[in-house]
Amino acid sequence: MDFGDSPAETAFRRRLREWLGTNNPGLPASSTDDAYWAGQARWHRSLYDAGFFGMSWPKEIGGQGLPSVYEVIVDEELAAAGAPPRPSVGYLVQGILEHGNDDIKQRFLPGIVNGRDRWCQGFSEPDAGSDLASLLTRAERDGDDYVINGRKIWTSYSDDADWCLLLARTDPLVAKHRGLSVFALPMRQPGVEQRPLRMINGITKEFGEVLFDGARVPAGNMIGKPGEGWALAMTIVSHEREPGELGYVARYKKVVKELTRRVRSEPSRFGPEQVRDLGWAIVEAEMLRLHVCRRLSDRLDGISHGPEGSVDKLLMTYAEQAVGHAALAIGGAAHDGGDDTGLKVYLYSRAQSVMGGTSQIQRNLVARRILGMPS
Amino acid sequence: MDVRLSPEQQALRDSAARVVGELGPRTVAQLDDAARAARLEAAVAAAGWREVRTAGDDGMPCASAVEAAIVAEELGRGLADAAFLGPTLAAELRRLAGVPTSTSIETVALVPGLGALAAGSGGRLSEAAVAIDAAGSRSALVLVRAGEGCHVAEVALPDAQVRVDLTRPSVALDSRLTVATLGQKARMLSGEDLERWTALGLALTCADLVGAMRGALELAREYASVRRQFGVAVGSFQAVQHMLADAFVAMEGSRSVALHAAWAVGALSPHDALAAAAVAKAYCARAARSVCETAIQVHGGIGNTWDCLAHVYLRRALLSSDVLGGAGPSLTRVLEHHGIQGAS
Numbered sequence: 001m002d003f004g005d006s007p008a009e010t011a012f013r014r015r016l017r018e019w020l021g022t023n024n025p026g027l028p029a030s031s032t033d034d035a036y037w038a039g040q041a042r043w044h045r046s047l048y049d050a051g052f053f054g055m056s057w058p059k060e061i062g063g064q065g066l067p068s069v070y071e072v073i074v075d076e077e078l079a080a081a082g083a084p085p086r087p088s089v090g091y092l093v094q095g096i097l098e099h100g101n102d103d104i105k106q107r108f109l110p111g112i113v114n115g116r117d118r119w120c121q122g123f124s125e126p127d128a129g130s131d132l133a134s135l136l137t138r139a140e141r142d143g144d145d146y147v148i149n150g151r152k153i154w155t156s157y158s159d160d161a162d163w164c165l166l167l168a169r170t171d172p173l174v175a176k177h178r179g180l181s182v183f184a185l186p187m188r189q190p191g192v193e194q195r196p197l198r199m200i201n202g203i204t205k206e207f208g209e210v211l212f213d214g215a216r217v218p219a220g221n222m223i224g225k226p227g228e229g230w231a232l233a234m235t236i237v238s239h240e241r242e243p244g245e246l247g248y249v250a251r252y253k254k255v256v257k258e259l260t261r262r263v264r265s266e267p268s269r270f271g272p273e274q275v276r277d278l279g280w281a282i283v284e285a286e287m288l289r290l291h292v293c294r295r296l297s298d299r300l301d302g303i304s305h306g307p308e309g310s311v312d313k314l315l316m317t318y319a320e321q322a323v324g325h326a327a328l329a330i331g332g333a334a335h336d337g338g339d340d341t342g343l344k345v346y347l348y349s350r351a352q353s354v355m356g357g358t359s360q361i362q363r364n365l366v367a368r369r370i371l372g373m374p375s
Numbered sequence: 376m377d378v379r380l381s382p383e384q385q386a387l388r389d390s391a392a393r394v395v396g397e398l399g400p401r402t403v404a405q406l407d408d409a410a411r412a413a414r415l416e417a418a419v420a421a422a423g424w425r426e427v428r429t430a431g432d433d434g435m436p437c438a439s440a441v442e443a444a445i446v447a448e449e450l451g452r453g454l455a456d457a458a459f460l461g462p463t464l465a466a467e468l469r470r471l472a473g474v475p476t477s478t479s480i481e482t483v484a485l486v487p488g489l490g491a492l493a494a495g496s497g498g499r500l501s502e503a504a505v506a507i508d509a510a511g512s513r514s515a516l517v518l519v520r521a522g523e524g525c526h527v528a529e530v531a532l533p534d535a536q537v538r539v540d541l542t543r544p545s546v547a548l549d550s551r552l553t554v555a556t557l558g559q560k561a562r563m564l565s566g567e568d569l570e571r572w573t574a575l576g577l578a579l580t581c582a583d584l585v586g587a588m589r590g591a592l593e594l595a596r597e598y599a600s601v602r603r604q605f606g607v608a609v610g611s612f613q614a615v616q617h618m619l620a621d622a623f624v625a626m627e628g629s630r631s632v633a634l635h636a637a638w639a640v641g642a643l644s645p646h647d648a649l650a651a652a653a654v655a656k657a658y659c660a661r662a663a664r665s666v667c668e669t670a671i672q673v674h675g676g677i678g679n680t681w682d683c684l685a686h687v688y689l690r691r692a693l694l695s696s697d698v699l700g701g702a703g704p705s706l707t708r709v710l711e712h713h714g715i716q717g718a719s
Contacts, residue, residue, distance in 0.1 A: 009376060282654070282710070290631040
């Protein structure tokens with residue numbers, strides 16, 4: 001039982017720290033500033049080119065083929081340097097690795113890992129949120145293509161995306177979970193219309209609405225078999241629930257570090273209630289880092305993804321929302337028109353208990369699938 | 376980094392779980408079964424768990440704080456009414472002072488709120504004190520300040536009494552009681568020694584809290600599966616399910632910080648070990664109260680009766696929380712470690 005670095009891990013950490021000393025792009029946070037997205041692709045490629053991205057993924061697709069615990073080291077060092085977190089594409093990689101055939105893996109995974117191709121995930125619809133399997137977007141066979149008609153919403157980074165991992169109904173006649181399939185759909189084509197959504201903190205890049213009106217996707221771009229869409233979607237959301245996959249620890253630690261610096265520099269400005277909120281944010285962010293260490297160590301036993309992902313998602317949500325409360329307490333609500341970063345961090349944090357499956361859905365899964373409560 | 380338990384650590388956990396499972400109290404009535412309690416006490420003594428922090432030939436502890444925490448967690452889970460926390464902390468004080476291991480069971484005495492080790496001066500206790508986890512102990516260790524450092528001293532104990540925690544009796548000590556320093560050869564304890572000792576105490580109480588949370592949650596889960604209302608098990612109601620899910624999640628987060636705190640005692644500097652312990656204690660103390668309250672609520676009216684074990688878990692958690700500081704004092708420590716003073 002050892003939370004410390006092995007000699008190889010120490011060497012890696014030192015190399016990464018030195019590299020960050022001269023390669024930190026100093027981007028604003030993605031959660032509070034749309035300007036982040038202008039620099040994200042370059043940041044992704046820069047991390048990748050230096051060998052600091054995809055630490056635990058197979059070498060064949062551009063990963064580093066190392067144990068998952070290296071992801072924690074990357075997150076810790078990014079946070080310590082105040083650098084942007086690593087781009088969150090792990091769930092796409094894991095979904096395609098588990099369900100795609102060799103052709104699909106070879107065509108798409110290297111571009112996702114090296115940052116050449118930008119992807120979004122087309123799952124939720126206006127009438128299919130928590131009840132995802134009831135989605136209505138249709139994919140109908142037409143020669144060598146499928147033709148897509150429907151509407152997706154809460155599609156992260158859709159307006160930057162070259163590709164969409166699209167979940168659509170290929171068979172309307174079977175039970176709702178069984179008639180779904182997944183496609184790699186090219187976004188830059190006439191049948192795709194983008195409508196950015198403005199989040200409650202004002203940013204517009206995080207979420208979009210996408211309308212598909214006769215968009216086409218080659219049948220060879222189906223990932224998995226026809227009808228395998230639900231299983232693939234569940235693989236993806238289970239990875240999407242894992243803080244180790246998402247790298248959010250770095251995001252939380254970065255905010256906490258900045259808030260701590262502010263309180264330390266002007267302690268008399270802050271009362272005990274504000275400082276307590278900061279204290280809990282420090283505790284929650286550190287808890288999440290350590291929890292990720294434990295989960296990633298468990299993977300050394302080959303433990304696969306099950307309902308424990310819901311536990312991780314809830315812990316991640318508590319951490320993000322504790323950090324959000326501290327950001328509001330220390331940063332203030334900017335009533336005077338001053339710096340409103342703290343307010344934006346706080347407002348953004350409210351989405352964490354909804355995106356990737358609401359906290360209520362996660363509690364259902366923990367109660368039924370881990371605690372064995374009757375349904 | 377690999378934070379999995381080693382095969383030896385897993386074996387230790389299994390053996391502690393087996394002893395407590397066989398001999399620990401499974402009902403409130405069994406707390407009064409003296410013959411059972413004596414068998415558990417004999418088993419704990421024979422296992423040598425109370426000696427894991429005694430000094431080996433090189434002055435280092437026989438086993439790391441991780442091993443001690445593994446035992447503490449299983450004892451907490453099974454509501455073990457045999458002393459462990461107090462004697463382990465006393466053994467650590469003797470080891471740090473370089474004095475021989477006590478031949479009989481002894482514990483430590485804390486200030487009345489339990490937030491720190493009690494101190495004496497001029498041959499007497501400086502103020503009233505409480506000897507914790509005092510079952511079977513005839514003496515308790517305290518500090519005597521001397522210039523830059525501290526000596527370890529002992530105070531004789533009258534019989535212990537059951538108070539808040541029904542599984543670990545304590546002794547209230549009058550400030551007039553005399554204290555005697557431990558031999559001529561005893562080393563002075565430095566500030567760093569006391570930081571390390573405090574980190575161990577916090578890590579062990581965190582482990583005990585994780586154990587109590589596991590036990591309380593299992594009790595509540597079992598009850599929710601068998602208790603029927605409106606013709607169905609109450610565990611089928613989403614309102615009950617979500618309470619239990621929240622409790623489980625709080626326990627899992629606690630486990631991660633508690634494990635790290637135990638590792639940090641031997642692996643990090645005293646200062647950083649104490650910081651890790653403070654993060655863990657703040658988190659675990661807050662979580663444990665909430666989880667034990669959930670266990671009582673899920674039991675409904677039954678949960679508010681003396682004969683339901685749920686309150687025994689809560690009571691145990693209240694003691695472990697207060698020992699060396701609960702959520703509030705620990706949060707203050709966390710903030711101080713980040714350079715923010717005077718938070719209360």
